Amino acid sequence: MNPMNIFTHYGAEITAIAEKLARDGKIPLDEIPPAYCEPPRDSSHGELSTNYALIMARPAKMPPKELAEILAKAIGELDGIDSVSVAGAGFINMTLERQKWQERITDILKAGEKWGNNNIGKGQSINVEYVSANPTGPLHAAHARGGIIGDSLANLLEKSGYKITREYYINDAGNQVDVLAHSVYMRYLQLLEDETAKVGKDEYPSDYVMETAKNLLDARGRGLLNRNLPEVSAMFIKDIMRKAERDLEQSIIENFPKNLAPFINTILREVEGELESSIDEQLRDGLSDENLAEIRDFAIDDIMQGIKEDLARLNIHIDRFSSERELVAGGAVEKAVDTLKKKDLIYDGIPKKPKSDKAEDWEPRKQMLFRSTAFGDDVDRTLKKSDGSWTYFATDIAYHLDKLNRGSDTLINIWGADHGGYVKRMKSAVAALSGGEDNLNVQLVQLVKLMDKGEPVKMSKRAGTFVALSDVLDAVGADILRFIMLTRRGDQAMDFDYAEVTQQTRDNPVFYVQYAHARAHSVLNQKPGERDAKNLVRLTDDGEMQLIRHLASFPRQVEAAAENLEPHRIAFYLIELAGLFHALWNRGREDAHLRFLGVEAELEDARLQLVEATAIVLQNGLGILGVSAPKEM
RNA sequence: GGUCCCGUAGCUCAGCAGGAUAGAGCGACAGAUUCCUAAUCUGUAGGUCAGAGGUUCAAAUCCUCUCGGGACCGCCA
Numbered sequence: 001m002n003p004m005n006i007f008t009h010y011g012a013e014i015t016a017i018a019e020k021l022a023r024d025g026k027i028p029l030d031e032i033p034p035a036y037c038e039p040p041r042d043s044s045h046g047e048l049s050t051n052y053a054l055i056m057a058r059p060a061k062m063p064p065k066e067l068a069e070i071l072a073k074a075i076g077e078l079d080g081i082d083s084v085s086v087a088g089a090g091f092i093n094m095t096l097e098r099q100k101w102q103e104r105i106t107d108i109l110k111a112g113e114k115w116g117n118n119n120i121g122k123g124q125s126i127n128v129e130y131v132s133a134n135p136t137g138p139l140h141a142a143h144a145r146g147g148i149i150g151d152s153l154a155n156l157l158e159k160s161g162y163k164i165t166r167e168y169y170i171n172d173a174g175n176q177v178d179v180l181a182h183s184v185y186m187r188y189l190q191l192l193e194d195e196t197a198k199v200g201k202d203e204y205p206s207d208y209v210m211e212t213a214k215n216l217l218d219a220r221g222r223g224l225l226n227r228n229l230p231e232v233s234a235m236f237i238k239d240i241m242r243k244a245e246r247d248l249e250q251s252i253i254e255n256f257p258k259n260l261a262p263f264i265n266t267i268l269r270e271v272e273g274e275l276e277s278s279i280d281e282q283l284r285d286g287l288s289d290e291n292l293a294e295i296r297d298f299a300i301d302d303i304m305q306g307i308k309e310d311l312a313r314l315n316i317h318i319d320r321f322s323s324e325r326e327l328v329a330g331g332a333v334e335k336a337v338d339t340l341k342k343k344d345l346i347y348d349g350i351p352k353k354p355k356s357d358k359a360e361d362w363e364p365r366k367q368m369l370f371r372s373t374a375f376g377d378d379v380d381r382t383l384k385k386s387d388g389s390w391t392y393f394a395t396d397i398a399y400h401l402d403k404l405n406r407g408s409d410t411l412i413n414i415w416g417a418d419h420g421g422y423v424k425r426m427k428s429a430v431a432a433l434s435g436g437e438d439n440l441n442v443q444l445v446q447l448v449k450l451m452d453k454g455e456p457v458k459m460s461k462r463a464g465t466f467v468a469l470s471d472v473l474d475a476v477g478a479d480i481l482r483f484i485m486l487t488r489r490g491d492q493a494m495d496f497d498y499a500e501v502t503q504q505t506r507d508n509p510v511f512y513v514q515y516a517h518a519r520a521h522s523v524l525n526q527k528p529g530e531r532d533a534k535n536l537v538r539l540t541d542d543g544e545m546q547l548i549r550h551l552a553s554f555p556r557q558v559e560a561a562a563e564n565l566e567p568h569r570i571a572f573y574l575i576e577l578a579g580l581f582h583a584l585w586n587r588g589r590e591d592a593h594l595r596f597l598g599v600e601a602e603l604e605d606a607r608l609q610l611v612e613a614t615a616i617v618l619q620n621g622l623g624i625l626g627v628s629a630p631k632e633m
Numbered sequence: 634g635g636u637c638c639c640g641u642a643g644c645u646c647a648g649c650a651g652g653a654u655a656g657a658g659c660g661a662c663a664g665a666u667u668c669c670u671a672a673u674c675u676g677u678a679g680g681u682c683a684g685a686g687g688u689u690c691a692a693a694u695c696c697u698c699u700c701g702g703g704a705c706c707g708c709c710a
Contacts, residue, residue: 522669557649572647586671592668
């Protein structure tokens with residue numbers, strides 16, 4: 001029984017009543033389900049309501065109304081119940097003694113920042129992994145969504161009695177980071193006035209690569225410039241090739257019929273591209289492994305530093321950054337595969353042909369496979385590529401085993417919807433590693449479609465076209481961005497119009513909520529001091545009671561949001577709370593008797609307690625969302 | 634071919650565990666400021682909850698199918 005949550009309190013009381021009635025043979029049931037109370041949608045139906053009789057009617061083989069009457073009679077005897085009635089098909093509606101509500105104010109003031117906490121987690125540990133953006137470029141606006149939802153979810157679960165580890169997985173192994181290193185190297189060469197150095201078509205062209213290259217030059221000077229002869233020749237050949245191409249193009253224009261020339265030019269450009277990337281390949285070979293590794297590590301650090309700055313600005317906290325490279329180097333993949341081997345879940349076989357449109361070049365090959373179909377996956381998945389290296393999936397299994405081994409009871413991953421096809425196999429792997437238990441929960445966050453003035457913006461790191469998160473933060477700040485992302489469910493695709501968001505700041509609901517908090521504090525500032533709980537009996541107005549009931553339902557909201565892993569519920573709760581407070585405020589504008597200040601001393605004292613309680617709940621709620629609660633605006 | 638998400642007011646979205654007459658903001662319209670912060674409030678208009686079946690005392694909510702929108706299928710990351 002939780003005295004802080006009035007809904008669970010009466011739910012438990014009603015369950016106890018039902019159990020007693022069952023023992024006495026008044027309800028023919030062996031097993032009594034738990035009862036839940038909720039605020040009815042329509043306040044004319046009372047203050048607390050339960051559909052308990054409707055739920056039990058069928059198993060008890062009793063008419064719901066009759067059952068409701070029996071229960072209602074006993075509920076009427078409970079402490080704090082003012083009136084009970086049976087309505088509709090068999091709802092039990094209750095009204096509490098006014099004092100019961102007024103006492104909640106004292107609860108809130110006593111609990112302070114702990115108000116809203118619950119203990120459904122019972123100290124279980126959960127690892128929440130979010131953002132985990134590749135270290136190949138700065139965060140862009142779309143990354144923010146998963147990060148914000150993950151971070152708020154972590155806050156929410158922490159408030160619900162779970163032990164939380166907030167984690168970011170850095171994909172700093174594999175081909176992509178080598179490509180990044182090479183791109184940085186090319187920029188580095190350019191900075192040393194080597195005009196022929198060029199970033200290849202599959203590499204990273206954006207400005208941030210140049211920034212990293214500049215930092216590299218500052219840190220290492222010309223020390224990485226050990227180009228060998230083939231490399232220099234490659235550049236020379238490239239140069240000659242370009243001149244030859246220009247001549248050739250000119251001659252095509254002169255000698256071929258006009259309608260054919262574009263066609264031939266297209267082919268020519270394809271060939272040119274192939275040649276250049278082959279030459280680039282050679283250039284990359286001209287970079288020693290040691291130097292490549294050094295540049296790569298430097299580039300990853302440099303970019304991760306920027307990412308960490310962005311996260312800090314977004315008020316996102318990460319407890320642990322896990323490195324894929326370290327994991328692989330430490331032999332974690334082999335260990336994970338061994339674990340699965342011992343369970344007889346690994347075999348060599350030929351995977352099924354994928355149904356993807358892009359699988360034209362697919363060929364059957366014998367490979368090391370994981371028996372993920374044993375855990376509900378569609379096909380068994382490849383662990384080892386034909387060249388003997390591990391697949392991304394294999395290292396991911398190792399990573400998840402690592403998370404489990406560090407003592408997490410449950411793993412929650414916040415992934416973008418584009419990884420949806422990956423969920424089943426990952427859940428299979430975690431189930432296999434943890435003895436068949438389903439303790440990986442993947443929350444898919446639908447994609448953010450970036451728009452600018454109604455036009456979609458194509459997001460591509462490799463093409464260099466993306467809206468940087470830092471630009472969005474410069475324009476609107478973390479509070480607005482966080483609130484926008486949290487006032488919709490994660491499983492709904494959203495359009496994010498850059499122009500709209502940066503302009504429409506004033507009617508963003510975040511200000512509505514923050515303003516309520518600031519208003520509350522402006523009142524409290526005028527009359528600081530001790531309050532007396534005795535005076536709370538003076539709160540009798542409908543608007544005040546409505547506000548109190550909403551404040552009292554905060555713990556219930558936190559609990560429900562945590563159980564459903566839906567932080568957005570808190571945002572909507574706060575908007576509603578702010579609305580009730582603003583409405584009450586404005587009634588004071590029309591009727592001086594309803595003002596917080598300047599009324600009779602005891603009443604004023606009681607109202608100030610109500611205002612303070614409101615401020616506390618607003619602050620706690622905004623805290624879950626990671627949004628600031630300013631005392632003035 | 635298959636998997637996942639979505640479809641609720643003109644727009645953006647909620648709808649709490651299936652529950653009582655489906656809600657909010659924006660936009661539109663009509664109002665409120667000598668007075669605790671008008672970044673506020675009060676009111677009006679606006680709905681076949683995509684469609685069709687099914688389960689149930691009760692369906693926007695659960696199940697099936699259809700239509701529409703999005704994401705995805707691999708030895709990529």
